[in-house]
Amino acid sequence: MALKTRLKRIGKRIPPVYWLGGLVNYLKFRRELAREQALYDAKLRHGGATVPPPMLRYRVHRALDEASFVATGPVVAADLLRCLESQGVRLDGLTVLDFACGPGRVVGEMKARSRNCEFHGSDIDPEAIEWAQRHLSQVARFQVNAPAPPTSYADASFDVIYNVSLFTHLDESNQNVWLEELARILKPGGVLLTTVHGKYTLDSCTPEERAELDRYGIAFRVDHKGRFKLDGLPDFYQTTFHAREYIARTWSRYFDILDHVEGGLQRHHDVVLLGRRAVAAQ
Template identity: 45%
Template sequence: MQLQLRCRMADILDRARANDHKLPPAMLRFRVSGLIDTRDFYRIGSGCARLIEESLQTAGKTIAPGVRILDFGCGCGRTLRWLLLRHPNSEFHGVDVDLEAIKWCTKHLKPGRFQATSPFPPLPFPNNHFDIVYSISVFTHLDECMQDVWLSELSRVLKPDGVLVLTVHGTLAAQELDPDAREVLKRSGFLHRHSMKLKGLVPDWYNTTWHSEEYILARLSRWFLNTRYQRVPDGMQDVVVAWSQSHAIALASNPSSLPPFSDRESADSD
């Protein structure tokens, strides 16, 4: 009840002081990251959009006109809204299990194309459909079974020359764990814990997950030929870039063409 009241008050204040009709309701914003403040929503979303663009550069990929892109776990469009503004001639799709968020995006974030999906594959797309797939703060919440089936599914819908960008809880996030949990993560490379932060607002399978660098790269290698892990300075989430097979072969022939990551603000730590 207290959260609902806070969200209603935030919505009233937002309407009074903002001219952005594309600002989602406070409850939808909260379900994305556990934050209500409008400034956090804008700041993190814009930062994530820059993160995706910079990460794609390391894979020799740009969001060019006509490129087809999937936001896997788009929520209420926190990141996608910025990419739509920056790349109006590209084709953006968003999917999420949150039907209310998808309905809001469909109404307010045109010309993006949005569809609600189930917690398990398949996605409503044919094989080899997307040039780019990105996923911000999704694999930070899935157990190992869901992680694997979705990595396999994302590889299916990605074109042979496509690139995947995703975030995982990084080194800084792991430092906040208790000693026993850190030991489990160190030993197995994977830790999945029940989360109380969004209890009652998200499905029971949506919890909190940590990966080691070695683990996530090895896991991705089951479906992708080449992968790269980048620790984001001062960031709770790090970035993983995965190349589909033919694109990885092309880049391997000219590795000097890959620019380094630049220092920037990270994705949030929800």
């Protein structure tokens, strides 16, 4: 692990260092955000802004710049489609939900490649959903969901549901309730594609987190909370790591595990493909 990361981890255990570090980080972030926002506002005045504002971009991938946001959507969509196709799922005439869609970075690209599918998008972030409703209404129907289930979708609404980087941020109990809810709104025989921090992200783990992963198969890292949480999302939204065996053992309570592609998303996240079991005949 890099020295900087090690020092950060040690600092976190010493309260005054933790708070001072949080404050410096926060002030630096606000300055960069103000600079990016000014650039964005200038573009808007000239009618040229077609991407979400910097704060919404930051929430999606922890970077403020426009270029990386724009570049990522198409490559993520291509990876998702490839993984779905490996299971024989072609997005052709299907009803598809991007759950945890943010401001629509990925769903716009998915729609461009699968024009005859009906897309929906849902997220807890009302600002992201408002932006998507205003700018991507021809792509999908968007709605805000509460931080805890249920959603307002009826049972068995979707052929395919995907989440890019949702279970990478939830603790175990939150994951379990959402897995159950996503199983409810997926059609029997439908597919859920989701991503997790697996083998390709372990370099960033502390020895304690690795030990937790070895012991329980899941590690939940709590970074900043409250004011010092730069993304402004709720405190429950942190960083989670999974062992492959854990997914096979525990997620099989809700779904059939169809495949687990290590590094399947940009050689960074693992892609997990889950199938909703057909309902047994009465």
